[in-house]
Amino acid sequence: MGKTGACRTIYLCFHCATAGSPLEWGAEDQELISVAWNCVDSSTKQVVSSRHSAVLPTLSEVPLEAFLKFGFTEEAVQNAKPLADILRELHQTIITSPDTGPVEVIPVTAGVGVIRQALHAETAGKEMEVPDYFYRFVDILAEWAELRGQPAGCSLADIALALDFKVELCDGSGLNESALISEAVKSLLEDGQGLPRTPFGKKETISKRLETAPCTKTEVVDDETVIKVRGLPWQSSDQDVAQFFRGLDIAKGGVALCLNAQGRRNGEALVRFTSQMHRDLALLRHKRHMGSRYIEVYRSAAEDFLKIAADTNNEAIGFLSNGDNIIIKMRGLPFSATSQDVLEFFGPELPIISGAEGVLFVRYPDGRSTGDAFVQFATEDLAREALKLHKADMRERYIELFRSTAAEVIQVMKRFSNPPLLPHGPPTPLGQQQQNPLLPYLLSPQQQQAGRNCLLLRNLPHTVKVEQIIVLLGEHSNSIRQAGIHMVLNQQGRPCGDCFIQMTSEMAAMAAAASTNDKVLEDCKVQAAQCSADDMNSYFVQGSIGPAQAPMLPFPGLFPGLFPNPAAAAALAQLQPGLKALQANPYLQAMYGGGLSPVTPPVSPAGQATLLYGQPNFTAVRMKGLPADATVQDIMNFFNDYIIPEHAIQPVMTQFGKPTGECCVMFYSPEIARQVIAEKHKAAVRNHVIELSIVQQ
Numbered sequence: 001m002g003k004t005g006a007c008r009t010i011y012l013c014f015h016c017a018t019a020g021s022p023l024e025w026g027a028e029d030q031e032l033i034s035v036a037w038n039c040v041d042s043s044t045k046q047v048v049s050s051r052h053s054a055v056l057p058t059l060s061e062v063p064l065e066a067f068l069k070f071g072f073t074e075e076a077v078q079n080a081k082p083l084a085d086i087l088r089e090l091h092q093t094i095i096t097s098p099d100t101g102p103v104e105v106i107p108v109t110a111g112v113g114v115i116r117q118a119l120h121a122e123t124a125g126k127e128m129e130v131p132d133y134f135y136r137f138v139d140i141l142a143e144w145a146e147l148r149g150q151p152a153g154c155s156l157a158d159i160a161l162a163l164d165f166k167v168e169l170c171d172g173s174g175l176n177e178s179a180l181i182s183e184a185v186k187s188l189l190e191d192g193q194g195l196p197r198t199p200f201g202k203k204e205t206i207s208k209r210l211e212t213a214p215c216t217k218t219e220v221v222d223d224e225t226v227i228k229v230r231g232l233p234w235q236s237s238d239q240d241v242a243q244f245f246r247g248l249d250i251a252k253g254g255v256a257l258c259l260n261a262q263g264r265r266n267g268e269a270l271v272r273f274t275s276q277m278h279r280d281l282a283l284l285r286h287k288r289h290m291g292s293r294y295i296e297v298y299r300s301a302a303e304d305f306l307k308i309a310a311d312t313n314n315e316a317i318g319f320l321s322n323g324d325n326i327i328i329k330m331r332g333l334p335f336s337a338t339s340q341d342v343l344e345f346f347g348p349e350l351p352i353i354s355g356a357e358g359v360l361f362v363r364y365p366d367g368r369s370t371g372d373a374f375v376q377f378a379t380e381d382l383a384r385e386a387l388k389l390h391k392a393d394m395r396e397r398y399i400e401l402f403r404s405t406a407a408e409v410i411q412v413m414k415r416f417s418n419p420p421l422l423p424h425g426p427p428t429p430l431g432q433q434q435q436n437p438l439l440p441y442l443l444s445p446q447q448q449q450a451g452r453n454c455l456l457l458r459n460l461p462h463t464v465k466v467e468q469i470i471v472l473l474g475e476h477s478n479s480i481r482q483a484g485i486h487m488v489l490n491q492q493g494r495p496c497g498d499c500f501i502q503m504t505s506e507m508a509a510m511a512a513a514a515s516t517n518d519k520v521l522e523d524c525k526v527q528a529a530q531c532s533a534d535d536m537n538s539y540f541v542q543g544s545i546g547p548a549q550a551p552m553l554p555f556p557g558l559f560p561g562l563f564p565n566p567a568a569a570a571a572l573a574q575l576q577p578g579l580k581a582l583q584a585n586p587y588l589q590a591m592y593g594g595g596l597s598p599v600t601p602p603v604s605p606a607g608q609a610t611l612l613y614g615q616p617n618f619t620a621v622r623m624k625g626l627p628a629d630a631t632v633q634d635i636m637n638f639f640n641d642y643i644i645p646e647h648a649i650q651p652v653m654t655q656f657g658k659p660t661g662e663c664c665v666m667f668y669s670p671e672i673a674r675q676v677i678a679e680k681h682k683a684a685v686r687n688h689v690i691e692l693s694i695v696q697q
Contacts, residue, residue: 009042010094011200012107012133013140013181016055016118019066025118027284031057032122034070035086036175038182039094045189047182049093052175054080058126071175084128091131105133106200108140108181110156116206117281120247125288135206140181143202147188147195159184206249210242212327212406213253214320215310221302224276225251227283228300229269231293232257238405241269244290245282249274256309256407259415265408270305303462307496309407316413319360320406322353325376326383329404334395335369337361342373345394350386353378360409362416370416374409451695452532453509455501461522462495469499472521479508486536497524500536506695507620510664514650619673620695622652623663627688635663638685642667642676664695 014037018030036052054072067077094105109115115137123130145154148162156177159165163183188199229241238255254272257265273279279299286297330342339356352358353376362372377383383403390401457469466485470477484502487495503509509530516528623635632649648666651659667673677692684690 007102007104009104009106010048011040011042011182011185012090012094012105013038013040013178013185014107014109014114014137015178015181016114017070018118019062019069025113025121025284027286027288031055031059031062032083032118033057033062033067033080034072035083035090036178037090038175038178040182040185040189042189045186050175050179050182051090051093052178053086053089055086056080056082058082083122083126087123087128087130105131106203107133107137108143108185108200109137110140110177110181112139112204112277113281116204116247117284120206121285121288124243124246135208136203138200138203140184143188143200144184146202147197147199156180163187206247207242210239210250210255211252211324212238212320213324214317214406214410215253215256215306216317217306217310219306219310221272221305222276223302225273225279226300226302226305227271227273227279228298228304229271230267230296230298231290232265232267232269232295233291233293234265234267236265236267236269236290237403238269238407240290241271244288244295245271245285248278248282250278253309253406255405256305256411257405258308259408259411270300270308270407272305272309301462303496309410315360316410319358319374319376320409322358322376325353325378326380327404327406327409328375328377328383328386329402329408330373330375331371331400331402332397333361333369333371333373333399334397335371337369337373337394341394342375345392345399346375346386346389350377350382352376360413362412364416372412374404374412451506452530453503453506454531454533454536455503455509455512455516456529456531456535457499457501457516458497458527458529459524460495460497460499460526461524462497464495464497464499464521468521469501472519472526473501473512473516476503476508476512476515479504479512500531502533506530510620510650510695619667619670620664621667621673621676622693622695623665624661624691624693625685625688626659626661626663626690627686628659628661630659630661630663630685634685635665638683638690639665639676639680642672670694 016032016035018025019033020027020030032055034052035055036050038047038050040046041048052071054067054070054076064074064077067080068074095103107115115134119130119134122128140159141154141156142152144150144159145152150158160180163180165180165183185200188195192199229244232241236257238257241255241257242250251272251274254274256270256272258268258270260266271282273282283297283299285295287294289295334341339359339361342359343352343356346352358376360374362370362374364370375386377386387401387403389399391398393399457472460469464487466487469485470480473480481502481504486500486502488498488500501512503512513528513530516526519526519528623638626634630651632651635649636644644665650664650666652662652664653659667676673694677694680690681692682689
């Protein structure tokens with residue numbers, strides 16, 4: 001196999017495949033079932049070993065017919081081995097030889113998908129390491145086309161025709177494909193002197209580790225290279241995301257983890273690839289698993305990536321320009337902490353990049369410390385040792401340490417350092433907003449006292465017009481305050497997909513959010529959340545809703561159908577104070593059918609059962625202190641003296657769909673709502689004391 005001591009080059013003519021078509025490679029339900037290779041020694045230009053192995057699937061069952069399609073016998077299928085064992089045997093075959101000299105292995109494949117997508121997607125998903133030589137390869141199709149003067153896009157069939165290769169490729173045998181690749185390799189090696197350049201000099205490389213770098217607003221980003229990822233574990237780092245997409249080329253600094261209103265990672269990320277081809281391959285990994293969570297992958301836009309990853313903050317850019325280092329975020333620092341305090345916290349055995357100058361403190365616009373800071377370490381080993389100081393003390397305060405990313409540095413610095421977006425003049429009247437869209441502006445103290453009377457719309461089309469928002473809200477647009485629609489603009493002065501709307505009351509905002517949430521506008525599913533003026537101000541000052549109170553995401557369809565007609569509304573006014581009227585009212589018996597409560601509860605005091613209001617004046621009561629797992633039935637049982645339709649009960653959720661321990665319940669009139677509070681305030685639901693209050697309109 002070559003002269004002893006001389007460096008050998010082994011061309012590993014490699015092929016692997018799943019039961020599906022190549023267009024499905026990368027999907028989790030498409031495991032590899034066939035691996036074939038032929039090894040060509042550069043010195044002898046001969047095949048020195050070959051093999052075709054059936055791969056044992058570990059995540060799903062594959063029918064026998066799928067294996068037979070690749071030319072395997074039933075016995076071969078019964079003896080199939082896991083992919084890790086087959087790759088280990090391949091490596092041993094290559095390195096085992098009487099020749100003691102060094103070996104250079106160059107994989108050669110037909111197309112880029114075999115290694116980039118089929119092999120790396122599966123091995124990354126199963127947390128398997130592959131030999132280093134699988135991080136570079138030669139595409140024989142591109143190599144053949146260039147060296148033989150063939151048009152781009154030639155296929156294995158074209159190569160077979162040129163080589164007079166007799167074996168039928170259509171029989172599906174992976175060994176035949178790897179054999180054809182080996183014949184092409186030998187042909188190019190034999191004609192090496194007469195070719196335009198040395199064969200196999202151009203290799204595609206795959207990065208083992210994501211390179212970090214700052215991103216600026218002026219950077220040109222192609223829309224066709226960006227994706228959005230959802231469902232990431234909260235502790236995921238940018239390197240974890242890069243590992244999920246192993247085999248594909250992510251641009252330098254191309255992973256931007258998104259943060260929620262509290263500055264924590266929200267399980268989403270924007271990822272930028274080096275080309276559309278890599279973006280398209282990434283989309284095929286939709287719903288592959290990272291650990292126990294499946295990951296959703298969608299197309300996104302350059303503007304979305306720049307919104308998260310780019311900034312003009314000089315401090316952040318200077319901090320990130322130190323090179324490709326590991327970033328650690330510190331939380332809980334004393335407000336008076338200095339760079340020297342941070343250096344002493346880590347000690348001389350854990351040197352920070354650039355020393356005292358390498359500590360980036362996060363500050364409010366007025367210069368006050370937020371208690372957060374970022375530092376960088378040169379190696380993974382130093383970073384791991386540094387993280388062991390998590391919750392160690394500095395001046396009697398324990399300090400939290402987390403891995404961070406360049407995008408997180410930029411987002412945090414942008415949130416706390418950038419000045420608020422203020423208007424260049426007074427708000428434009430509602431009717432003139434199409435010609436002159438409003439910039440966000442800060443509300444007056446009087447407006448801030450109105451409570452949660454604002455509406456936040458997210459995921460709007462970037463081309464949205466004010467008139468479209470009015471149509472989207474429908475009848476609820478009648479409750480918009482004059483000049484109350486505030487489109488949030490990006491640095492280029494274009495809508496960024498968010499919009500705040502001031503409503504006339506909390507009830508109007510709640511109803512509009514319930515009706516509008518999850519409506520579709522130009523193929524965008526709009527998210528609607530009730531929020532307060534304080535939330536709105538916090539967004540404009542910090543770039544996010546403040547942590548004091550997250551906006552609630554109402555359940556869709558809270559109010560439609562609450563009262564089918566005036567007769568039902570009038571009857572409900574009689575019924576809510578007590579249940580005796582149910583027995584005497586055929587309409588309500590037919591409407592509710594006794595399904596309101598399994599046990600007939602006691603009746604309210606006499607004299608209250610005859611309340612009747614000609615026109616409804618719906619009033620909401622807020623419940624606080626509910627158990628996290630409280631159900632609608634628990635709430636109905638709590639108000640056991642009153643009839644509460646299920647769709648009049650609205651649990652209050654965080655923007656991430658988690659229960660807050662609060663709930664809003666609709667009553668027919670303020671009088672009934674006040675009576676409910678008088679009777680039920682500080683009563684208990686499963687040993688939890690419940691506080692009741694009227695939602696102010």
